[in-house]
Amino acid sequence: MRRILLAATAVAALLPMAVHAQDAPTQTLRIALNEDGDILDPTLARTFVGRIVFAGLCDKLFDINEKLEIVPQLATSYEYADPKTILIHLRSGVKFQDGTDMDAASVKYSLERHATMQGSARKAEISALDHIDVTDKLTVKIVLKSPSAPFMAQLTDRSGMIVSPKAAEAEGKDFGLHPVCAGPFSFGERVANDHITLDRFPGYWDAKDIHFAHVIYRVIPDTSVKLANLQAGAVDLAERIAPSDVAEARKNPKLTVAVFPALGYDSLNLNLGNGPRSKTPLGESKLVRKAFELSIDRTALMQVLYNGLFQPTVQGIPPSSPYFNADLKVPERDVAKAKALLAQAGVKTPVPVTIGVTTSPLSKQLGEVIQSMAAEAGFDVKVQATEFASLLSAEASGDFEASAIGWSGRPDPDGNLYSFLATNAPLNDSKYSDKDVDTWLDQSRATTDVAARKALFAKIVTKVEDDLPILYLDSPSWVTGMTKKLSGFRTVPDGMIRLQGMELAK
Amino acid sequence: MNSHLGRRVLQVLPTLLLVSMLVFGLQQLMPGDPALVLAGEERDPLVLQQIRTELWLDRPIPIQYLHWIGGVVHGDLGYSWRIRQPVLQLVAEKLPVTLQLGVMAFLIAIGIGIPAGILSAVKRNTKWDYIANGIGLAGLSTPNFWLGIMLILLVSVRLGWLPPSGYVSLWEDWRMSLATTIMPAFVLGNAIAAVLMRHTRSAMLTAMDQDYVRTARAKGLNETVVVLKHALRNALVPVITLGALELGTLLSGAVLTEQVFSIPGFGKLIVDAVFNRDYPVVQGVVLITATIYILLNLLADVMYVVINPRLRGA
Numbered sequence: 001m002r003r004i005l006l007a008a009t010a011v012a013a014l015l016p017m018a019v020h021a022q023d024a025p026t027q028t029l030r031i032a033l034n035e036d037g038d039i040l041d042p043t044l045a046r047t048f049v050g051r052i053v054f055a056g057l058c059d060k061l062f063d064i065n066e067k068l069e070i071v072p073q074l075a076t077s078y079e080y081a082d083p084k085t086i087l088i089h090l091r092s093g094v095k096f097q098d099g100t101d102m103d104a105a106s107v108k109y110s111l112e113r114h115a116t117m118q119g120s121a122r123k124a125e126i127s128a129l130d131h132i133d134v135t136d137k138l139t140v141k142i143v144l145k146s147p148s149a150p151f152m153a154q155l156t157d158r159s160g161m162i163v164s165p166k167a168a169e170a171e172g173k174d175f176g177l178h179p180v181c182a183g184p185f186s187f188g189e190r191v192a193n194d195h196i197t198l199d200r201f202p203g204y205w206d207a208k209d210i211h212f213a214h215v216i217y218r219v220i221p222d223t224s225v226k227l228a229n230l231q232a233g234a235v236d237l238a239e240r241i242a243p244s245d246v247a248e249a250r251k252n253p254k255l256t257v258a259v260f261p262a263l264g265y266d267s268l269n270l271n272l273g274n275g276p277r278s279k280t281p282l283g284e285s286k287l288v289r290k291a292f293e294l295s296i297d298r299t300a301l302m303q304v305l306y307n308g309l310f311q312p313t314v315q316g317i318p319p320s321s322p323y324f325n326a327d328l329k330v331p332e333r334d335v336a337k338a339k340a341l342l343a344q345a346g347v348k349t350p351v352p353v354t355i356g357v358t359t360s361p362l363s364k365q366l367g368e369v370i371q372s373m374a375a376e377a378g379f380d381v382k383v384q385a386t387e388f389a390s391l392l393s394a395e396a397s398g399d400f401e402a403s404a405i406g407w408s409g410r411p412d413p414d415g416n417l418y419s420f421l422a423t424n425a426p427l428n429d430s431k432y433s434d435k436d437v438d439t440w441l442d443q444s445r446a447t448t449d450v451a452a453r454k455a456l457f458a459k460i461v462t463k464v465e466d467d468l469p470i471l472y473l474d475s476p477s478w479v480t481g482m483t484k485k486l487s488g489f490r491t492v493p494d495g496m497i498r499l500q501g502m503e504l505a506k
Numbered sequence: 507m508n509s510h511l512g513r514r515v516l517q518v519l520p521t522l523l524l525v526s527m528l529v530f531g532l533q534q535l536m537p538g539d540p541a542l543v544l545a546g547e548e549r550d551p552l553v554l555q556q557i558r559t560e561l562w563l564d565r566p567i568p569i570q571y572l573h574w575i576g577g578v579v580h581g582d583l584g585y586s587w588r589i590r591q592p593v594l595q596l597v598a599e600k601l602p603v604t605l606q607l608g609v610m611a612f613l614i615a616i617g618i619g620i621p622a623g624i625l626s627a628v629k630r631n632t633k634w635d636y637i638a639n640g641i642g643l644a645g646l647s648t649p650n651f652w653l654g655i656m657l658i659l660l661v662s663v664r665l666g667w668l669p670p671s672g673y674v675s676l677w678e679d680w681r682m683s684l685a686t687t688i689m690p691a692f693v694l695g696n697a698i699a700a701v702l703m704r705h706t707r708s709a710m711l712t713a714m715d716q717d718y719v720r721t722a723r724a725k726g727l728n729e730t731v732v733v734l735k736h737a738l739r740n741a742l743v744p745v746i747t748l749g750a751l752e753l754g755t756l757l758s759g760a761v762l763t764e765q766v767f768s769i770p771g772f773g774k775l776i777v778d779a780v781f782n783r784d785y786p787v788v789q790g791v792v793l794i795t796a797t798i799y800i801l802l803n804l805l806a807d808v809m810y811v812v813i814n815p816r817l818r819g820a
Contacts, residue, residue, distance in 0.1 A: 036589070038546075039588070039590045046544070046545065046547065118556060119553075119556050119557060119560050121545070121553060123550065124550035124552065124553060174590065177590060177591065190589075191599065192589055192591060192596055192599065192770065192775070193770040193775060193778060194672070194768070195672075219768060219770075220671060220768045221765065222655075222768070224655050225655065225658060225670065225671050225766060225767070225768060228655075228659060228662060229670045229671055232662045232669070233666075234662070386537070387538075387781060389537075389538030389539075389782070389783050390537040392542050392543065393537060393538045393539045393542055394537075396539070396542055396549065407547070408547060426549050426550045426551055427549055
């Protein structure tokens, strides 16, 4: 009898495993990426496509949703004990892909790694962090140097990714070659410039929402070839389809295209005070900059470049954000007024302007369209195309008059504004400096009150639109192509591909 | 003989040293700060400073060079700044891919170019000649990337016969490997086929007018034997020389073709490394290519001596 009981117990114990094995997904999801990512270590990583891969590999303390609200992921909730102290409560029973437990100690370890590791790209993002205390196994207390409203938003991206301390200690700087996190898929293999394969992690805390055995991220830089792969069924989803390919993709009965607003912006950054090349009519006179803006028809520009899929804008905050200032309208093109402003500024026409663009066809086209539009108002625009690395160096060192480098965007407006507009901030290549804007930016960091921040951001974007250190052109959209068999794709403005809930019909 | 070879071997090291200095030095002339590119969107001065310190970018260039070459002497080419993989591993991963593509492209070029050249010479001024010439001209004047994309649209999207892009290694699945490389190899081989065809044609026309061909015909030999055995053998000498020269074209052509077909080969590796200012990868790839080239030349020198005894005394 005892033996029978034992056998029955064994069968009963094995039964869930058998059912589990039967239910285990077998399908592979194939995703086309625009370029190869960099190192797969959340502390050191710097590229956009790298973040897409991390969405399958490393869960974060928090995530954002379609409305840019902060929602739980590895953490279940948070609260402010005071403006400088945040308590974060963690999900229980979460395992890393190496089988170790994800707990408060590992959160402390990961955040400290982000903050202190040599070469960390996260340092600036969480510079407000003073120290972390482990309160209990599933609670950490984060103490900030000063109140920082954008801090929580940082924990929805790479700064909030928690790595396995055991693996990170063992691998050191090479952790990115075999990353171990608490995401739905574990690292499989990587062939540089070709593909990255992730394998389902059966111990994932939200395993019921994962419907693939493997995910393969393939690097396909050419837009036509990317579309061809989608049409031929060689990939299931392709990020950043060229806007000009959307009509073609939509003609295909097997494909669908999701177009949804992104977090960043495209802009012309104008040199106001960065070295001798700022000593131009455009750099020195607000009237000339305004005239230049009025000479551009943003709506027509969007139509020519992006088939009207991107939205014209005059501010660095995306329309999807609750902080977007809807009162700030995009001015209509007004050549007569532009000419009048140039006359008022007393500058000799045509006013010479050199715009630096990258060698990508769209960037060059942007320069050329602006060139022809601005010519009518009395500007002599020269378009200078250099590859991205050189353009970036030129802009950072002040060797530019106007430069077309946009920004990929962050969920909190602070990430789109502070570094570009605050006096001497790291990405402020225009060397724009305005006392009011500096004060408002600092105030927007110090309060977590949404209404108060909204009022401050409204003042900032209005003042910046008046001063024009950055000539915002558009809020881009993500254009993602996929097979109609794929369901569950979420259109979150950060453009990440969240694998939870995605499914391929057989 | 030994002294001759000894001299040649002794020349290799200084040449390689010179190449390494050239690569390192020329690279410093490229605009664009590698630390800025690496920092990406996190251009915080603190981060930039850390990157510069870690990668020795804040030291004088001669010191940076000595640091690098010191590693090279010990067999360590460094690691990619961007993805942190060792350069040697990247090269070992990518070189076979480009070699496979190159060999297949060359076989395709020979397979198309030489028979088409023969046909067009033998059937001179007939419709066959015009067709072959037309194809040759089209092959020469069609840009690689255009032909690549057109083939993908036709063969993969419309007909669904072959995968549109990507690469599978020969050892992993040889059928898929051939399926993924046949289109790019055709694109790459196509232009060379055209060159080979035109040269085979003119060499064959010259050969067909020679006395020994007339003699062969007079002996009553079958026309096929005359063409293939007598004319072609003599016509092939300049064609082979040309084919060898075209091998260089293959490598440069591979850069574009690999980009279009998303093939992770040598060409794509170096192009991406240059754009990302991934200096160790650029240096490593150029140094290895130069080493292979120099060693092949040395091998050729050795072969001359082995084949031609008169050189042994030199």
